[in-house]
Amino acid sequence: xxxxxxxxxxxxxxxAGITGLDIAKSISNSLARDIVSVSVNGTNLDATRPIHTxxxxxxxxxxxxxxxxxxxxxxxxxxxxxxxxxYPGVKFGIGPPIDNGFYYDVDLGEDRVLTDADLPDIEAxxxxxAKQKNDYQRQEVSKQEALDYFSDKGDEYKLELINExxxxxISFYQQGNFVDLCRGPHIxxxxxxxxxxxxSIAGAYWRGDENRKQLTRVYGITFPKKSMLDEYLEMLxxxxxxxxxxxxxELELFMFSNRVGQxxxxxxxxxxxxxxRLENFLRSVQRKHGYQxxxxxxxxxxxxxxxxxxxxxxxxDSFQPINTPAEGEEFLLKPMxxxxxxxxxxxxxxxxxxxxxxxxxxxxxxxxxxSGELHGLTRVRGFTQDDAxxxxxxxxxxxxxxxxxxxxxxxxxxxxxxxxxxQISLRDPGNKDKYIGTDENWEKAExxxxxxxxxxxxxxxxxxxxxxxxxxxxxxxxxxxxGRKWQLGTIQVDYNLPxxxxxEYIGSDDHRHRPVMIHRAPFGSMERFVxxxxxxxxGKFPLWLxxxxxxxxPISEKYNDYAQKVLNYLNNCDIxxxxxxxxxxxxxxxxxxxxxxxxxxxxxxxxxxxxxxVSVRRQxxxxxGTMKLKEFEQYLNKEIDKLxxx
RNA sequence: GCCGAUGUAGCUCAGUUGGUCAGAGCAGCUGAUUUGUAAUCAGCAGGCCGUGGGUUCGACUCCCUCCAUCGGCUCCA
Numbered sequence: 148x149x150x151x152x153x154x155x156x157x158x159x160x161x162x163a164g165i166t167g168l169d170i171a172k173s174i175s176n177s178l179a180r181d182i183v184s185v186s187v188n189g190t191n192l193d194a195t196r197p198i199h200t201x202x203x204x205x206x207x208x209x210x211x212x213x214x215x216x217x218x219x220x221x222x223x224x225x226x227x228x229x230x231x232x233x234y235p236g237v238k239f240g241i242g243p244p245i246d247n248g249f250y251y252d253v254d255l256g257e258d259r260v261l262t263d264a265d266l267p268d269i270e271a272x273x274x275x276x277a278k279q280k281n282d283y284q285r286q287e288v289s290k291q292e293a294l295d296y297f298s299d300k301g302d303e304y305k306l307e308l309i310n311e312x313x314x315x316x317i318s319f320y321q322q323g324n325f326v327d328l329c330r331g332p333h334i335x336x337x338x339x340x341x342x343x344x345x346x347s348i349a350g351a352y353w354r355g356d357e358n359r360k361q362l363t364r365v366y367g368i369t370f371p372k373k374s375m376l377d378e379y380l381e382m383l384x385x386x387x388x389x390x391x392x393x394x395x396x397e398l399e400l401f402m403f404s405n406r407v408g409q410x411x412x413x414x415x416x417x418x419x420x421x422x423x424r425l426e427n428f429l430r431s432v433q434r435k436h437g438y439q440x441x442x443x444x445x446x447x448x449x450x451x452x453x454x455x456x457x458x459x460x461x462x463x464d465s466f467q468p469i470n471t472p473a474e475g476e477e478f479l480l481k482p483m484x485x486x487x488x489x490x491x492x493x494x495x496x497x498x499x500x501x502x503x504x505x506x507x508x509x510x511x512x513x514x515x516x517x518s519g520e521l522h523g524l525t526r527v528r529g530f531t532q533d534d535a536x537x538x539x540x541x542x543x544x545x546x547x548x549x550x551x552x553x554x555x556x557x558x559x560x561x562x563x564x565x566x567x568x569x570q571i572s573l574r575d576p577g578n579k580d581k582y583i584g585t586d587e588n589w590e591k592a593e594x595x596x597x598x599x600x601x602x603x604x605x606x607x608x609x610x611x612x613x614x615x616x617x618x619x620x621x622x623x624x625x626x627x628x629x630g631r632k633w634q635l636g637t638i639q640v641d642y643n644l645p646x647x648x649x650x651e652y653i654g655s656d657d658h659r660h661r662p663v664m665i666h667r668a669p670f671g672s673m674e675r676f677v678x679x680x681x682x683x684x685x686g687k688f689p690l691w692l693x694x695x696x697x698x699x700x701p702i703s704e705k706y707n708d709y710a711q712k713v714l715n716y717l718n719n720c721d722i723x724x725x726x727x728x729x730x731x732x733x734x735x736x737x738x739x740x741x742x743x744x745x746x747x748x749x750x751x752x753x754x755x756x757x758x759x760x761v762s763v764r765r766q767x768x769x770x771x772g773t774m775k776l777k778e779f780e781q782y783l784n785k786e787i788d789k790l791x792x793x
Numbered sequence: 794g795c796c797g798a799u800g801u802a803g804c805u806c807a808g809u810u811g812g813u814c815a816g817a818g819c820a821g822c823u824g825a826u827u828u829g830u831a832a833u834c835a836g837c838a839g840g841c842c843g844u845g846g847g848u849u850c851g852a853c854u855c856c857c858u859c860c861a862u863c864g865g866c867u868c869c870a
Contacts, residue, residue, distance in 0.1 A: 250865095263798065349865030350796025357867045361796055364865070396804080405843090405861060457870060464868085483870055517794050517868060518861090526869080615870060634869095666870095703827040730827075738831035752829060762830080770830060 152203040161198075168194040168335060171206050181208045181371075183334040184217035191216065193285060193332040209371045219244035221283055221322075221333040222340055222369040223251050228325035229272035230365075234259065238302045239327070240353055240362050247379075248368030252351050254304065254360070261363050266345040269365070273343055280338030281323040285331060290314035293328060304353065304362075342376035343369040391681035392523040398686055398744065400677070400694075401524060410521040410528035412674055417694035422673050424692050426509055429533055429558070429669065436554060438505040438535055443487035445511060449477040454647055455486040456583055460616055466515045484510035485641075485666060488536045489648040492662075497652040502662060503539035503547050509673070510534045524678035525633055531673045537665040538650065541591075544663050548599040548621075548638060555623055555636040555669045556603075564683065567625045567635075569605045571596055574619065575612030582616050588642035592663075593619045595640055617643040618666075625679055633679055639666040686744045687767065691787045697724040698745045699761075700736040702752030704728065709756040713749060713776065720780050741766055747783070 148160045167185030171178045185194050186205040191213045207214035223242035230237050230253060240252030255261060297305040305328050320329045322337055351364040370376045395401045400418030449468050452458040468477035488506050511531045520526050539547045559567060573593050574582050596619055600607050623636035641664040654660045670676035690696055697717055701710040707728045717724040727736045740748050749761040761779055763771040
């Protein structure tokens with residue numbers, strides 16, 4: 148007998164060799180029907196794996212992340228089985244579970260192309276196979292057996308994967324006629340998969356390497372219940388409604404023009420007003436934190452970027468130099484603000500007493516992004532960074548870094564971004580050629596970031612190999628409406644640029660020293676930040692930020708004069724107010740302005756005119772009752788102040 | 794840049810096997826209505842069917858080029 152400990156601490160005894168599934172059955176049959184995998188001593192395993200020794204276990208349903216992992220992993224195998232049945236000879240790359248579903252990379256051969264039209268057939272085959280309730284059977288194999296199997300099959304992708312595995316750790320899983328190299332775990336049988344949808348087809352380079360063959364990637368998602376698939380599809384529909392590209396057009400915030408050029412956003416009046424307000428907000432925060440604003444030109448001599456190292460790294464993949472007509476000079480559209488700021492630093496001798504110097508600029512930069520990468524406002528070719536560079540002494544580095552974290556967290560709090568993650572990006576020690584700078588400086592910089600993040604108690608993930616080429620960084624990421632992650636704020640330590648520009652200060656010892664630089668942008672770029680803000684709020688911006696705060700709706704044209712009086716009064720109080728004086732019924736005006744997400748609708752007619760009052764309606768909430776004008780002004784200012792009171 | 798898809802009026806979309814198929818709703822304009830908390834009614838106007846080629850007696854419809862957009866991949870100072 149063995150002792151099995153459950154998450155609640157209770158212990159039961161079972162025969163050695165019992166499976167997680169049997170344990171579930173011993174509790175209840177209905178539970179057993181929902182169990183898709185089991186964690187044994189912290190390792191996620193098949194629910195059908197025998198347990199031979201005392202263990203702590205946790206039974207996973209689909210609702211658990213571990214359960215989803217197994218469920219979608221098994222679904223990928225089911226799809227592969229369907230693909231093999233429909234397209235004999237297909238070769239398989241990898242087929243992992245992902246955040247929302249799974250994919251499988253396949254090679255169909257030279258002359259076969261998969262398109263969206265093929266998806267229903269594959270889905271039908273998968274459903275057919277799922278109904279057979281075939282068990283997922285695990286088999287441990289030797290490396291040689293594994294190699295033999297896939298060389299017989301002629302699948303060079305699997306052979307490549309097997310060659311990187313160690314003998315004795317290799318397992319196959321089989322369901323129906325399909326066998327795959329896989330570590331597991333898997334669900335008990337295909338019958339668990341009750342609802343499925345293949346979502347898209349894409350190209351994906353084998354092993355993520357653009358120099359290798361491009362495989363066909365098929366994405367899908369599955370559920371143990373039909374209703375869950377419906378809910379998921381419904382959620383996707385709702386997410387589409389929040390898409391910043393759609394809302395940007397509907398709320399007239401920004402546009403693109405092919406004549407102007409792809410990836411070059413154009414800010415419309417309302418969008419520009421919103422952005423300006425965000426910039427002023429940050430300016431004011433930065434002023435309080437000892438930053439000074441500077442302004443630098445949009446182009447700079449090529450030599451500037453040769454000095455900074457950016458030209459060597461990005462020159463040939465960037466917008467090409469602008470040539471002068473006569474002297475043969477070359478200028479680059481600025482892709483970065485930092486070289487300009489270094490020149491400002493260098494414009495006069497600096498003392499250790501002057502440091503830190505914090506130089507801020509809303510600097511517009513231009514980068515040649517690959518055409519396939521452009522995406523709404525989040526990935527563009529011309530954008531404005533809320534950039535700043537902090538030049539400080541090495542002994543000030545960690546403090547300054549922490550102060551920047553404080554600013555970013557403050558901004559996130561004011562704007563109600565609570566669901567962010569922080570990522571520390573370090574260099575890949577196995578690939579040092581990708582980076583510039585000395586080992587010693589890298590080590591110092593990475594240590595400073597890790598310590599600062601720890602000191603602020605940030606929950607961070609560490610990504611090796613994700614650093615910028617000149618230094619490590621701390622990035623703040625948030626998710627958009629459909630769960631895609633975007634990097635917003637960033638803080639980067641840089642020892643290299645001060646070297647390259649030979650930045651110096653005179654220390655208390657009367658000797659020359661090299662300052663350290665911090666690059667930082669709390670929003671990242673105004674474009675991306677506004678995009679994420681649009682999706683985060685669904686276009687319902689905070690009152691202090693929104694382009695139009697109030698719209699006055701006269702019941703009929705007879706009350707347009709009174710509406711104008713209300714408008715004048717509010718505009719005098721610095722409340723951004725419009726009138727909807729159209730010859731339409733009040734219901735119509737309410738509907739149209741609700742859809743424009745204007746926070747307050749003021750309905751005025753006979754009664755309001757007589758009492759010098761307004762009937763207040765909050766967007767999305769409905770009628771708030773009647774108030775005197777003065778009262779409404781105070782009511783609004785209370786809401787505006789509350790939002791800035793952090 | 795690569796793989797796949799898409800591109801018809803300002804927006805959202807119909808357009809059957811190539812042959813009065815250039816349409817609808819919303820938005821816009823004009824008129825009527827003067828309205829009390831999410832769409833008043835009527836009329837009018839609006840499109841070189843993304844671009845450039847080709848096939849055909851005839852192309853929105855078929856083929857190719859290019860451009861742009863969408864979903865991914867790669868990239869992201």
